């Protein structure tokens with residue numbers, strides 16, 4: 663067998679077809695926007711990502727699947743302008759709220775999808791294009807080509823390593839098989855087939871996570887499992903309760919065995 667005979671795109675599609683979780687729709691993200699914003703706007707993930715980002719003050723940045731501005735808001739303090747694109751109106755509303763609170767007026771939000779015609783939307787080429795934890799697309803190769811075409815200097819992609827944000831022990835606890843689907847290694851190899859030799863760094867988040875209430879912790883775990891049965895709901899609740907404790911500020915802390923891991927894949931588009 664030769665490396666060049668491997669059809670990474672087809673393997674990615676097959677692996678994706680077998681994953682245990684369903685692709686979320688924009689209305690699913692709308693429902694999650696407020697809690698996602700609350701937990702992510704000051705997440706240690708941001709500092710880890712920013713430590714790798716090479717940007718210049720006069721550059722512009724396109725953030726695809728920006729969510730509530732996890733990265734768009736802090737980055738806007740370091741560059742001339744940020745365009746935040748997301749198909750969830752509620753996520754963009756959270757972003758606008760966060761930008762206002764941070765006193766940033768150099769972020770434009772665009773409610774659009776990966777698959778929309780960005781040219782027709784008048785989306786200009788930026789120096790840097792980012793897609794962080796937002797690569798849930800039907801055509802990964804096409805999405806990567808799109809990012810590459812929209813970035814004059816560099817592209818940064820954050821993709822899952824193995825289970826990514828999912829907690830595999832939860833699936834074992836509720837008695838479900840868990841198939842995470844394709845992770846960053848497919849992305850890296852698809853890029854290679856496009857002639858793009860990307861760099862990879864790994865971002866590991868903490869095993870413990872804080873929630874304002876027990877219900878929010880439960881909600882965040884329910885998000886991982888589609889079509890929960892009442893028996894599974896009982897097991898999920900028992901799993902979460904067994905790992906939750908209240909810290910001295912009254913917040914709820916949940917400790918899991920496997921911390922979420924992400925791959926930061928990045929490359930220059932200008933040959934530097």
Ligand SMILES: C[S@@+](CC[C@H](N)C(=O)[O-])C[C@H]1O[C@@H](n2cnc3c(N)ncnc32)[C@H](O)[C@@H]1O
Pocket residue numbers: 688691702726727728729730731732733747748749750753774775776777793794795796798799
């Ligand atoms: C996990 S959040 C990531 C947000 C942010 N980039 C971060 O790293 O915290 C995924 C975001 O991608 C958006 N998204 C998912 N699929 C999308 C699509 N097809 N087009 C546009 N946005 C999409 C969702 O609405 C959501 O805001």
